[in-house]
Amino acid sequence: MTSVVSSSITTIRIGSRKSQLALIQTHWVKEQLSLKFPNIQFEVHTMSTKGDKILDVPLAKIGDKALFTKELELGMMNREIDFAVHSLKDLPTRLPEGLGLATITERENPADALVVHEKHKDKQIETLPEGAVIGTSSLRRLAQLRHHFPHFEFKDVRGNLNTRLGKLDSGEYDALILAAAGLGRLGMAERVHQVIPKEISLHAVGQGALGIECLADNEKLISLLKSIEHPQTRDRCLAERAFLRELEGGCQVPIGVNTEINGDELTLTGIVASIDGTKRVQDTVSGSLSEPEKIGTQLAQRLREQGAQEILEEIFATLDRS
Structure with missing residues (x-):
């Protein structure tokens, strides 16, 4: 070739x-x-x-x-x-x-990561104090974290990584939720204080x-x-992207996923959640690794039957009004 x-x-x-x-x-x-x-x-x-x-x-x-x-x-x-x-x-x-x-290409760790202010270096996300100010620009992270930690205050944070870390270190935030992969690629893996478990936050499609x-x-x-x-990354991401495409969700909506490959079987877990974290539907579908997009489509259809479409329509209406 x-x-x-x-x-x-x-x-x-x-x-x-x-x-x-x-x-x-x-x-x-x-x-x-x-x-x-x-x-x-x-x-x-x-x-x-x-x-x-x-x-x-x-x-x-x-x-x-x-x-x-x-x-x-x-x-x-x-x-x-x-x-x-x-x-x-x-x-x-x-x-x-x-x-x-x-x-x-081959995927880095797709998980979300907790990055904390120095004063919280002895804490995990589960032990941060009530009222802790958490910075994130992702509705997906916001929706899932609000469900698990309604006692936190969430605040939008934009800018390049150094700008966001500067705001954290100056005390504007108690913690940030960022992509572990991005921190690693920028040579800042040491700032990953905790990899957020998938039980708390499923990652973004393709992350x-x-x-x-x-x-x-x-x-x-x-x-x-x-x-x-990278064939395994390709198959995992094709399943994830088919799931998102079938739900007609964009990159900025509260849709999270997790994929695993065992032998010739691919397992895809997906979630759709309301921005306030009070409504959520989650399910898992497994199937042949040779048909990853079929697995994504099946999972989307299953979540739609459980109310995912209504949650997404409410989100789109809220964003249109704002």
């Missing part, structure tokens, strides 16, 4: 957001591809997305399912870049016509994995990108 691809392509342009984490992820992809295709020159081109520019409004209220991807997708359609690297959790499950998810998007008809490029795909 290498000789066929590299003989017909000499330079490939990679699109990335400008954030520190996005660039680390993109350069990791560039390095992996450069090792496999040393005769190809890979160039990183950066762009600012809508989600990067609007930092004073909670993500869920901006009202756009492609907050961190749209500009990159336009770049691909305009032939300014050849492919884009995304945090898979930010990539909508329905892509613009002509674009496709070419590959999914911890990178998704690479390109023009759906560029077969040579897709063949090249498949060389760094």
Whole structure:
């Protein structure tokens, strides 16, 4: 494959957001591809997305399912870049016509993490004091944590990771809930005070994995990108994304998941919760690893029968009013 691809392509342009984490992820992809295709020159081109520019409004209220991807997708359609690297959790499950998810790389720990102020270093999330101010910009985390810890005060937090950690360390928050994978990729794994158990918070669809998007008809490029795909991560994330797509939920709604693979069986657990944490439906479906999207669709249908659609419609109505 290498000789066929590299003989017909000499330079490939990679699109990335400008954030520190996005660039680390993109350069990791560039390095992996450069090792496999040393005769190809890979160039990183950066762009600012809508989600990067609007930092004073909670993500869920901006009202756009492609907050961190749209500009990159336009770049691909305009032939300014050849492919884009995304945090898979930010990539909508329905892509613009002509674009496709070419590959999914090996997943880092998809769990949420508790990061605490120094004064709480002897605490876990279960033992933080009543009234503790917890920072998160995710409705999914908010809904699940409110259910388990109604005595906490939750406050939105935006900005890059260093900005958010600075607000925590200055005392504006008692703790933050962040993605363990992002902290690890930024070399800040030591800030993970506690990995939040899945019994408390199921993670976001695609969290911890990178998704690479390109023009759906560029077969040579897709063949090249498949060389760094991780099959187990791909199957887990395809199941998760099918679940989210069937529920017609966006990246910013309170939908959480967990996937496990045992032999040739994939098990998917999913939850839909109201923002205040008072309503929630959760279930689990197992099936053949060869049909991951079928498992996701079945789980979504099962949760819809248990009231998930009504919960989501209430959330969308609330967000529209705000």
